[in-house]
Amino acid sequence: MASTGGEGPVAAGAAGSAGPAGAAGAAGTGAAPGAGTDGRDEVDRITAAWARVRPDLDVAPLEVLSRVSRLAHHLDRARASTFGAHGLERWEFDVLAALRRSGPPHRLTPSQLLPQTLVTSGTMTTRIDRLAARGLVTRQADPGDRRLVVVELTPAGLAQVDAAMASLLEREASFLDGLSRRDRDRLADLLRALVRPFELPG
Template sequence: MEHTGPADEVDRIVDAWHHVRPDLELEPLTVFSRVSRLARHLDLARRTAFARHSLETWEFDVLSALRRAGEPFRLSPGTLVTQTLVTSGTMTNRIDRLESRGFVQRHRSPDDRRGVLVELTEEGLARVDAAMSDLLDIEAKVLTALSPTERPQLAALLRTVTAQFDE
């Protein structure tokens, strides 16, 4: 198959498939194998960034949901479940663990006597902000392979492909 630019590992894989199965339309493989490889590299980079701040990926997910809520950085456990795509039992366990580390605290909901709100502590806020800054530095370095005009183009193309899963 023809390539533009230097060949990469995906090109070698696709070429091998083309050789043994020339009847297959391999275009999806040229795209999604690269997406998959990039996802593995980004997952490792994220884990590394979070580890520098003594956070697990799931901890960052919960803390960042609270941070994005804006002041006073409070959400209900149900909202956290929705935003992090875990079960309520899992979220209860996560909140317990984050509370034991001093990153969040529970408060009674002023609107519902039985309800609870989860709030970032100062330590949780500092930790998630530092991890987010580190993460963005790492991800910005990945994007240096693209020109400033190519970056928004890639974001738009990926949005188009992923939008079908957000419906």
Template structure:
């Protein structure tokens, strides 16, 4: 007789079903697993960034600039929108990144009072290396799933997020 593989989430759901059979605890089967995966992802990201002496917020700002394409610059306001922080927080973050030599401020060409934040060569090198490390960590997290399952999971998560964000 084959023994079914049971994970911690299934044990928790089975206990809730026993104690509260009047409630549908099926959402836990998905969302508790998503939470556990998110914790593992956070640890993997922290490992990838720590290997480059970066905090997650530093990677977020540097990667926003890198994704902008050459000349790898954005206004502080756009950076704040992309990284979901206030203008005051972004000012502090740019100051800290500038002190590490990862970004530089320059005047905005079409706005005398405006400023652009530009990724330096040093900043580009560190964000590129951290991104490579991150992708390796994330590939390791997904290694147990065949590509077809990854595609199906990505599609299902996109559908769920689209429904929640609209």
């Protein structure tokens, strides 16, 4: 998940600053970032301030999308920290995880890796080279077609991505501690409906 920073694109543009403190100041609240004792969070304060100074605007989208943006920022930091603890960069985890998910023998062609990692073929070649130099993957001829090259997880790569994934799930589960199983399922359904239009084939 890409880091959005501060309020994220929507709220940053609306409040005039990319950082939470700047957004609060621009909104005129003077409040510190984060949730207060009244249960309101920074987005509540920003939207209330905009509703006060621009009552002609419908700020309802900020209620949802600014929180999604802020959550993405926190998740991005948590993932970077988790992967770093296992000696991996985020892009390294992405490639290794794609190979791991493919199942035994954990082997894919570079072209099969591209849509799962959302990078160009040139970038993928460089990433495979770096992972191979670390002993986490190997590059070899495809047993079914010697004209093709396949990338395969090494035992070291498999162990590293498995350990990182277990830590990631434990870390991210803590983000959902305040929600019941039913609420989690409902939230997943709502987010799926929100994201789906952006991921439909063009």
